[in-house]
Amino acid sequence: MATGGIRRLLIANRGEIAVRIIRACRELAIETVAVYSDADAEAPHVRAADRAVHLGAAPARESYLDAAKVIAAALASGADAVHPGYGFLSERAHFAGACEDAGLVFVGPPSASLERMGSKIGARRLMVEAGVPVVPGEAPADQSDASLAAAIGRVGFPALIKPSAGGGGIGMKIVRTAGEAVDALAAARREAKASFGDSTLYVERLIERPRHVEIQVFADSHGNVVHLFERECSAQRRHQKMVEESPCPALSATVRQAMGQAAIAAARAVDYRNAGTCEFLLEGEGESAKFYFLEMNTRLQVEHPVTECVVGVDLVHAQLAVAAGAPLPFTQESLSQRGHAIECRIYAEDPAQGFIPQAGPILLYREPQGPGIRVDSGVTTGSVVSVHYDPMLAKLIVWAASREAARQKALAALREFAVLGIRTNIPFMIQLLQHQQFVAARIDTGFLDREGPAIAAASVQELPAAALAAVAEHRRLGASSTPGTLGALGPDPFVSLGGWRG
């Protein structure tokens, strides 16, 4: 794959995505420059890189979010290109622009595309103009009952009335038939006025129990735009994705094709370049399913490996080639889906305590291995999970010929994935992948918010005798080798049981 001019790449990120990009560069004989904060001096991404530049203190705004420092690091290390990864500066148009100004190749879309997709209102208007379906909605200038009722009729039923100034569900009313509109409008107006001091109302189509389905797109600087099919990402908690898979079992070939074309139209509408993702809400399933554009993520996604496994491409290789000016390494006709991939995001969080993020040292870490198993990670034994960054430690990605085989492979791999020292969502994930709704592929975006606590509770199990025996031996060995550390132990070491749980 031609990666032309790029000889030395600075990766303006940390964790698993930095490691993954460094690995891609090794295959392409591109030198790598890592950047790091005070908290990450010994992090795997820093150790893996050919060069490393210290940015600043642990808080991201003093390190990974400081565009000036990152660009200075790139220039000082002789890098000719910058890969922003995801998060941090990846979708900041000013950063892409600053790279362009400094003569650095930005591995992503041009700053102008980022600006156009960065404004939610502007992006929605552009999509409507490009013929991409969006959730019907409007805030009529005439806020009379008659005008709002007419707007409700236009957006369709069931409709949702919500305060234009609002948020958090306050003042939101569902209208299922035209007859319910007048009462609902009055109630919404009262609550909006009381809570926000502004009674302006917005009406939109209510998408009930939608799925989150997104389309990977890729564009080069030679006018080629392709889509790489979908990822199903409905298993999310408070908009934080937990499990992604592809193909989406709810898509018919016709709807898949239509979504792919819509995503290509969206990319063309903003003169997009490099890898991007169009997120859609999907209503219903099969031939009758409808989809609505949500937003475009103008970067590599966390869940890009799912597409890589199913479509058989390397998106980071392609990003580097396209950024260097090469044409896309694939055509639409050459792309197809094969088998099924599932990604499980491994978070440092405690599902039993409301998914509260966990920080601290990882005392023991071992990844699963085997055919069809891929782990992208940014930690190892001895890593300290910092409070300053995202709690995602790793991604487990499995591929198999069918969804059920992939699910079984993911379960087997999760049972081999050992992380000690901080709580993770692995035990929770094992329950989730066995949940009847997951097995049946009937997950909507509200599923985890509704069922998460019950799944967390179900993952508490009795402690097996084998585990107790191993702990006893561990303590005995510790007592003989370092007797000093056991002074505080009482006669019965198992007095307090922290719990066998997720």
Added chain:
Amino acid sequence: MATGGIRRLLIANRGEIAVRIIRACRELAIETVAVYSDADAEAPHVRAADRAVHLGAAPARESYLDAAKVIAAALASGADAVHPGYGFLSERAHFAGACEDAGLVFVGPPSASLERMGSKIGARRLMVEAGVPVVPGEAPADQSDASLAAAIGRVGFPALIKPSAGGGGIGMKIVRTAGEAVDALAAARREAKASFGDSTLYVERLIERPRHVEIQVFADSHGNVVHLFERECSAQRRHQKMVEESPCPALSATVRQAMGQAAIAAARAVDYRNAGTCEFLLEGEGESAKFYFLEMNTRLQVEHPVTECVVGVDLVHAQLAVAAGAPLPFTQESLSQRGHAIECRIYAEDPAQGFIPQAGPILLYREPQGPGIRVDSGVTTGSVVSVHYDPMLAKLIVWAASREAARQKALAALREFAVLGIRTNIPFMIQLLQHQQFVAARIDTGFLDREGPAIAAASVQELPAAALAAVAEHRRLGASSTPGTLGALGPDPFVSLGGWRG
């Protein structure tokens, strides 16, 4: 995938293949029973299994080759099936028969198929009857010049004359035109008589610089037989394969299709069941290439992962399903090749000393990781490589969208594959994968025997300063923590340089 009655599987093997089969069983919720010799009590395959049975002393004939002990272990551990892996008892018809007699499911072909393919002469005759091309050859009853010259005319030019009783190249003569026949026959007869006391001659077509190309086949007990395309295995040294890949760059679609059909015919001719491989010699390339059946390997091959990556199947899952009586999990129409896979066999051997096998403890071991990289291995840090078994430690398998991308990925992965304590062929492999003939995919079966020494010599490189600096630090740390061990060191620790080489 239905694996029906199999609840507990004994794996009658060791090393990487035992580990790989155990991993497959975890995904299928099949309990596993490992067997082990005295040399393998702490081996990874024993640690990975749910149960483990000791067989006997280290020599294979007292452990892994002792069919009675293996069957007793299966019965004692309550196993209902036996997977033989490759090598050891895998192609012994008497072992398959003994399993059948003991009521154990043998994960492989029926003993009758093994018997039929086990006789080289019988198999050749069966193949000819089934219309499968074999290398033309005959040992005419009438050994007169006229009769042998006629036989040479029938097998075609160039022809090879060799003593029927012979071996090792003695008395072999090449005949390129009919005019050369009389002199060559006289010389061959003299040498045959002198060396073997028997002047009977065999004539066959000489296949010059052939490739070794094999076809994976799979048959179930419901009459279905499919092929899973080819593996190119020409990079072999004294018939020991070193690198395998798929697809074979020399095959046209037409020849590939013809070879697949021939392999299916071969399998049908012996009423084959489960996974098998038909090995062919390939002469020439492209549309004009000709292929000749060599033999059928009636088991899972070492190099099966190459097919798994390119065709997108799990052959061990399929083996277990078919052994349990289920129909094949794929049809011929559903199978296709995608991208390119390369397998590198990692041997404990010293290419600089004529590839002499190495034994001893592995002091440090780390496998490469990353997208598209799979390592099947049977060792870890601390393992002791025994003189009693095959010196293959691990297999590195990479997949990428193109051959060139796979080659680059394999190179990057090999450069991350650390094995210290015993010599391996990794540095040699790095040179081999960069050899102009490998890059151009122009490797025949004689390539490594011809070029191996030169490649081994090319892999000797100057020791970088960074390596010396690390050794100095290692010695310094060792000196401070365990001063006793350094008593024998002279003032200059780098007096003798073992060499930076393959």
Added chain:
Amino acid sequence: MVGVAEPTVTSLGAGWYLVDDGERRWRVAVAGEGDMQWVFLEGQVATLETPRPGRRRAQSTEAGVMSPMPATVVAIHVAPGQSIAEGETLVVLEAMKMELPIRAPRAGVVKTVACAKGDLVQPGVNLVEFE
């Protein structure tokens, strides 16, 4: 464990143990020294603690609320003397890109607010105390 043989445990190094109960074998990982161990078996994780007299737990009590982890205070919703209902959000913290609302464990009256917006707070220290 009446009638069951005592399991044999073999240390495999690096915190891993092979436990053989006479029938099946299990690979168990254990980490942690002193009075708390973490243990892993087939995807499940537990902590086993020996309680120490007088050790403070980093959690909220009847007397006040604490942060469960190092975090930054992003909002304070109460003031001294204010009456609060059980479950009411008192303080909002942020850690690891997540907002953590700290809620009242009971109804009562705020005595002191021991943190300010922007503070980096540690576990085990009261953020808000009740009368």
Added chain:
Amino acid sequence: MVGVAEPTVTSLGAGWYLVDDGERRWRVAVAGEGDMQWVFLEGQVATLETPRPGRRRAQSTEAGVMSPMPATVVAIHVAPGQSIAEGETLVVLEAMKMELPIRAPRAGVVKTVACAKGDLVQPGVNLVEFE
């Protein structure tokens, strides 16, 4: 290394070192104690030895031939008193499923054959000695 800064070496544990030469960084693995170390860098491997006076090397000499590794004798092609040519196969060993021919390092006459077919032989011990 005139004009080049001394590289800094950081131990990463488990035998791994990060070497920074002021420009690039290298991940190097080292193993082995005492007078021999193995070192790995980007797929290349070397051994570094400190020679010890009087240490026997397991290799053939002018006086006789040895097995380079533990192996089984599968064939003996010579007898005492027999004249041999340089490169002639004296003994065939088998180890790890491979045949290892042991050849004469020089022309000469066989003095003793110190092994028998079927023997398990160790490195460092003569198999055949010359006059």
